[in-house]
Amino acid sequence: MSNRLADETSPYLRQHAENPVEWFPWGDEAFEKAAAEDKPIFLSVGYSACHWCHVMERESFESEEVAAFLNANYVSVKVDREERPDVDAVYMDAVQALTGSGGWPMSVFLAPDRRPFFGGTYWPHPPRPGMPGFLHILTRVAHVWREERANANTAAEGLTDAVKRSAEAPPQAGAADLDTLRNAGGKLMRYADREHGGFGRAPKFPHAVDLRVLLRLGRRFDQPEPIKHVAKTLGLMARGGIYDQFGGGFHRYSTDGEWLAPHFEKMLYDQALLVPALLEAHTLEGEFPDAFDEAPSVAAQGTCDYVLRELILPDGGFAAAQDADTDGEEGKFFVWTPAELREVLSEQNAAFAADAFDVTPGGNWEGKSIPRRLRAELEEWKRTGVAVNDAFHRRREIAAALREHRESTRTRPFRDDKVVASWNGLMIGALGRAAAALDDPRYADAALAAADFLHSELWHDGVLHRSWKDGRRGAPGFAEDTFALADGLCELWQARQEPRLLAFATELIDAGLERFGGPTPEAPLFQTAADSDPLPARRTEATDGATPGGTALAITALQKLAALTGRRDLEERAAKLLTGLSGIMAGHPLQAGWPLLGLDWALGPRTEVVIAADSPKAEAPLWKAAHGTFAPNAIVVNAAANCEGVDPELLAGKTTANGEPAAYVCVGSSCSPPITDPAALRQRLAQPAG
Structure with a gap:
């Protein structure tokens, strides 16, 4: 018999629909039942690509013994954190306040009024050395609820106060400057692994x-070390096991320090965040020509093609997302043995x-091999006189053959096919940037289709829905x-006007500032609207997590x-929000990467590139030069395309030069003379921010 999760939209919740646990989705029905029966809530939060979530399901939520105890003593609620x-955020604050750490699956015990009183993450069933078993935890918490209610209430009051203090902490405002x-x-750089x-x-x-922050700061302050660190990091990631060498795209993270062994889930947001970093490195690759054995554009293109x-x-x-597991085994889809290579390829290949x-x-991971590219192999090619470009081409052809083979013969990882608005917004922006930087219209076509889909299906009565x-x-x-969607649309517009x-x-x-605005213009925005659950x-959202904060x-x-539009009220509001996040940026930069991008933009110099031509086709060489140069605080406008909604002052006086396409580079109120040579435009845009 299916439980109440069978009718949910979330693939993660549906995965638990056949559990013997009588799961409820998050909602009033569960809390009303808990109140009527005087039972605590067991809240389990996870997501479809989470490996340990699947482990806990197999061990505990498919166990008749565990399910019987949960059903008798709790009202069980399952939530997809995505x-x-x-x-997820509120109760993660509670778990972190209680234990000092957090993660998924997250397991929290609540009173029927939604206050948390105990929690943790993964508990095994049966117990393991050094880890209490899940059934033991359930038994102990049920006893406290029945026999020591005062202790449960005291814990709930303390944890709820901690959550509120965290949520209501005033912004650490200060100077937001160079x-x-x-x-x-x-x-x-002090956190950097050199x-x-x-x-x-x-x-x-x-x-x-x-x-991306380090690239900007290295250029702005004329410091080579940050740029070299970015080059090294992206190069090692692109050659490592964290990057899918045959199928493209990046896995979530590496379990080791050398980028070899990932948890194999692939998240849309990781692709969306890494593509711009690779593209910016691509525009700077002349700064570090020996850092990559292939250009960063190759990994950017491979990631976009994967998406x-x-x-x-x-x-x-x-x-x-795509899952880490297939047939109950983590990474099975992605690992290889020499014998499996020989089944697909000629002996020589x-x-x-x-x-x-x-x-x-012997393998490099649990008896098998996670494909990766070793730097020593490149050096061997050079030493033995192998034509490196020919070897690169051969390697790419072999990778494509192995990808096709695994996709046709192996069980594919489960794909969570729900659409998440913010992640789609990030991907729309990344694909827009890729279309421009790599001159590939496929990416802009896909991004435009996604934008139209979100407008049609998720934008309803002035409210953007989550999924x-x-x-x-x-x-x-x-x-x-x-x-995230608004930002992505602005990026895509520059590739497809x-x-x-x-x-x-x-x-x-306009709708978002009204729905999520804080008590003052400087205060961080609220994560939720006032009328939400x-x-x-x-x-409030003052810091970044796995994805940038609101x-x-x-x-x-x-x-x-x-x-783009000339609305100075928006620029002023952005400046005030930056002031409210200045303390986070100064004290905790690893939690403030995206605000630092905004601060770098605000400090300028901001650059406007307007290209005038008789037709979009005529301006293509200048357009490619503008998008192919590292100028992170620039906007690019093609005056020959449709500029409806664009600030008229941005376009004023921008005409062709004696009939030739011309680019105008404006910084502040000063614009360059018309530039007709793409190389000269690149040189002009490549000047450091100062």
């Missing part, structure tokens, strides 16, 4: 936005592939959804739309 980040940027760069790239020790996450091949949906949106991708008899699945909208969205993109971005921003606290996304969306 659909309800508000629920010193803030300089100090943030210094702290980021040997293996990235930041900190294992497990190691990409930190894509922080890499278009594996995550794009028939209706136009992008799926949320199999030997070449084994060397090229580190596929060895979509099988023709059904999810709950009203959050600040991050509104402003469709007036409806600017119009939609304007609607989103009641929770123990209404949180306030940070609002800052950059406001800045870009202001630059």
Whole structure:
């Protein structure tokens, strides 16, 4: 018999529909039942690509013994954190206050009035050495609820107070200036792993936005070390096991410090955040020509192609994730042995592939090999006189053959095909940038289709909804959804100047400031609207997590739309929000990557590039030069395309030069003479920010 999750939109919740646990989705029905029966709530939060969520399901939620105890003593509620980040964030604050750490699956015990009184993450069944068993935890908590209610209430009061204090903490306002940027760069470099790239020790996450910050600061302050660190990090990631060498796209994170062994889930938002970092490195690759054995554009293109091949949906949106597990085994789809290579390839190509991708008899991970590219192999090619470009071409052809084979013969990882608004917004922006930087219209076509889909299916009565699945909208969205999409639309507009993109971005921003605005213009935005689901606290979003926070996304969306439309009220609001986040940027830069991008933009110099030509085709060489140069605080406008909604002052006086296409580079109120040579335009844009 299916439980109440069978009719939910979330694929993660549906995965639990056949559990013997009598799951409820988040909602009033569960809390009313708990109150009527005087039972505590067991809240389990996870997501479809979470490996340990699947482990806990197999061990505990499919266990008749565990299910019987849960059903008798609790009302059990299952939440997809990707659909309800508000629920996840509030109760994660409680778990972290209680235990000092957090993660998924998250397991929290609530009173029927939604106050948390105990929690943790994964508990095994049966117990393991050093880890209490889940059934033991359930038994102990049920006893406390029945026999020691005063202790449960005291714990609930304390945890709820902690959650409210965290949610209502005033912004750490201060100066947002060049010193803030300089100090943030210094702290980021102190966290840098100089040997293996990235930041900190294992497990190691990409930190894509922080890499983009370092590129800007290295250029602004004429410091080569940050730029070299970005080059090293992206190069090692692109060659490592965290990047899918055969199918493209990045796995979530590396369990080791050397980017070899990932948790194999692939999240849409990681692709969306890494593509711009790779593209910016691509525009700077002349700064570090020996850092990559292939240009960063190759990994950017491979990632975009992966998204278009594996995550794009028939209706136009992008799926949320691909799972880490297949057939109950983590990474099974992605690992290889030499014998498996020989089944697909000729003997000669199999030997070449084994060397090229580190596929060895003993394996580099649990007896098998995660494909990766070793730097030593490149050096061997050079030493033995192999034509490196020919070897690169051969390697790419072999990778494509192995990808096709695994897709046709192996069980594919489960795809979570719900559409998440904020992640789609980030991907729309990334694809817009890729279309321009790589001169590939496929990416802009896909991004435009996704934007139209979100407008049609998720934008309803002035509210952007969080998710979509099988023709059904999810709950009203959050600040991050509104402003990630607005930011992405502004990026896409620069690659495909469709007036409806600017119009939609304007609607989103105006509605979002009203729905999520804080008590003062400087205060961080609220994650939720005032009329959203009641929770123990209404949180503001002052920091970034795995994805940028709503306030940070609002800052950059406001800045870009202001630059394109001339709305100074939006620029002023962005400046005030930056002031409210200045303390976070100064003290905790690893939690403030996206706000630092906004601060770098605000400090300028901001550049406007207007290209005048008789037709869009005529201006193509200048357009490619503008988008192919590292100028992170620039907007690019093609005056020959449809400029409806664009600030007229931006276009005034921008004409062809004696009939030739011409580019005008404006900084502040000063514009360059017309530039007709693409190389001269690149040189002009490549000047440091100062």
